[in-house]
Amino acid sequence: MTKHITIKDIAREAGVSVSLVSFVMNNRIGADGKRKYRVSEDTRLRVLEVARRLNYQPNSAARNLRQGRTHVIGAVLSDMSNIFYGSIARQLEDLAIAHGFTLLIGSTDEDPGKFDSVVRTFLEKDVEGFIVVPAAGCDETMNYLQDAGVPTVVIDRHFPYLRVPNVITDNEDAMEKAFAALLQQGAKRIHMVSYGMRISSIIDRETAFARCLRQSGVEDPEGRISRVSFDMKPEEPGQIVDRLLADGCDGLVIASNMPAVSIIKALFRRKVRIQKDIWIVSFDYSNVYGLFDPAIPYIQQPLAEITRKASDILFHLIELRNAGGDIRGENARYVYEGTLIQE
């Protein structure tokens, strides 16, 4: 059992008072270039020396209690074992560190119940703010965060009735790019494989897809959209592929990387020649796209920009709030363009 060293121990050892130790430890240089506290160089060095010798570790619980701050933020994501969210988590981690914060990460599995429980847990840990990917049906929790004035930024999706800052990709525009790529390949009978989840990113992609189809003279776009569930059952991809093939589909947009992998495998097993018998364009990176000739193009979201912007906003809100401001009402929306990539 390690006995924890406190500033008291240091004070005794250095022959000064606890407050002096505290002064030394927090002697940041203010905006005016002057030090916050005036301590003689002599005692400063002595205290520092003792602290190092005793291997002093400040107790954050005490500091948190005293200052009402934790320097922790929370990221509430869909599932960090999915590479898309794993990358987001990783980038947010680096950004948090750069701002002197620590990042808590929670997965919701697109379940509003889990979403709520992650948020409550993090709130109990006194996170100072959130970056969230809201699950479908989590309105109540989001409203709570908004009403409570907890600094929160929504990414990846938008929430029409929610007045919080929002950073996303322009999904309708992205779909138009994907669709155009298929047309250019000469695809005549284009289908889409989407998610059943009613979240804005997916809905926007579907909306744009339907519009594109109509512009190509298709009257019933809905008949060209197949949907898989988030926790994909093993038989789903095969069933969908059979339906697509029966309909003579020769061009396919897939709305996300997870279903893309499954659909591509199902096609592969049926000996369908990908990028020959059927042209595919997908959303979000997967390492399988490069294994075809030509490679499967995909829409790349500017995750670096998105995470960057989101964390900038969040840290700004946190500052604002700590300065006593009311942040409710801050609800700017930032939309970035996706890029069609072909490896």
Place this chain on the structure above:
Amino acid sequence: MTKHITIKDIAREAGVSVSLVSFVMNNRIGADGKRKYRVSEDTRLRVLEVARRLNYQPNSAARNLRQGRTHVIGAVLSDMSNIFYGSIARQLEDLAIAHGFTLLIGSTDEDPGKFDSVVRTFLEKDVEGFIVVPAAGCDETMNYLQDAGVPTVVIDRHFPYLRVPNVITDNEDAMEKAFAALLQQGAKRIHMVSYGMRISSIIDRETAFARCLRQSGVEDPEGRISRVSFDMKPEEPGQIVDRLLADGCDGLVIASNMPAVSIIKALFRRKVRIQKDIWIVSFDYSNVYGLFDPAIPYIQQPLAEITRKASDILFHLIELRNAGGDIRGENARYVYEGTLIQE
């Protein structure tokens, strides 16, 4: 700025003392089926009602300070945007929640400097224990954790000189299985692509590979091992593949999923027919393996068992330590078998 409700507010509102409120909030039922504190049902309900009405949120900083516990553990991993570690992180998250803990996750990028800085940050946040994937060269930090008696479990790798509990896959055995699969396919000239990092998992796989080769009559196994760096440069895979092909390689073990994807892509671009001109067996899951016929077999590590065992041990150590025990010296080692999977 939300005014925080404290037990004091509740006490005033409910007309009782703060301690009674505290009793009510912490009135867990002990192992003996009896409550820890005796509070009349009447006041209990009244307090609970007021707490709910005022939307009371306990202040964890104060609680942490008082009890010296945070109910937070840290996972120090290589890079959570890699699916292998992302899955581990995700499973550890669920296990932590199940034990009433919250998980902090940090990435090291296999850099001992980052490793150290993540550990220090988490220590400052008063984590109660660690599950770590040690980077090569992080001995100093690990020694510190060991000496300080911080509950720590090492996974994925082992550290010969370190006396902390360890949960890993039997990598030598796994390599034997992988090698046997290649022999069975009739491969005559077998190579290995490995990582340059000197971490035990990789070393063990290389050792077993060399042994297998020698048993097949190859005198210079080292000449059959190519190594890529962790932050793989774009040209590396192509250069390695060219070397393999020049040597007439017809069987290949790849020591990890990340290089596997790159090597497979490089072979693909050179029109080498995978599982025909050259047989591949890999380690750890990737979704590209299933896109070949037959699928590329791979060694699957029992991550669920490993994370489960590791967290069981960790929570046990934490309990022990909180009961005043000295946990230094606990250094059991648990080794699980990998499985050769072919989709």
Place this chain on the structure above:
DNA sequence: CTGTTAGCGCCTTCAG
């Protein structure tokens, strides 16, 4: 069954 009280470690005014 209920109330009083003493800190947990730290920061920060207020005096000297």
Place this chain on the structure above:
DNA sequence: CTGAAGGCGCTAACAG
């Protein structure tokens, strides 16, 4: 430039 002292919110003796 330095020291003393109060208190952040909560828990756990200790009294009643």
